[in-house]
Amino acid sequence: MTNKQPTVYILASKPNGTIYVGVTSNLSARIHAHKTNAVEGFTKKYGVHTLVYAEAFETMNEAILREKQLKAGSRKKKVDLIEKNNPGWVDISDKL
DSSP, X not given: OOSSSOEEEEXXXXXXXXXXXXXXXXHXXXXXXXXXXOSOSHHHHHTOOEEEEEEEOSSHHHHHHHHHHHHHSOHHHHHHHHHHXXXXXXXXXXXX
């Protein structure tokens, strides 16, 4: 994944903990902002900093549609997606 690419991502506080779905055009910069608490709001308040899933897209419109789909889905669907791709819920941000 390059630095500048539309991406949907999921952060978690811990395995099966609080999860957050977001979208960005620069995943590395966004994850750094979350991990350093530079982003005010939900992730800072609840300590949601572990990147457990990322999905890249060709266009930002595609990424935004996928983000909306994930956010509209149940928690179980999000957990199943994470566990299918990252069963240990390990931080994958070092792979960026």
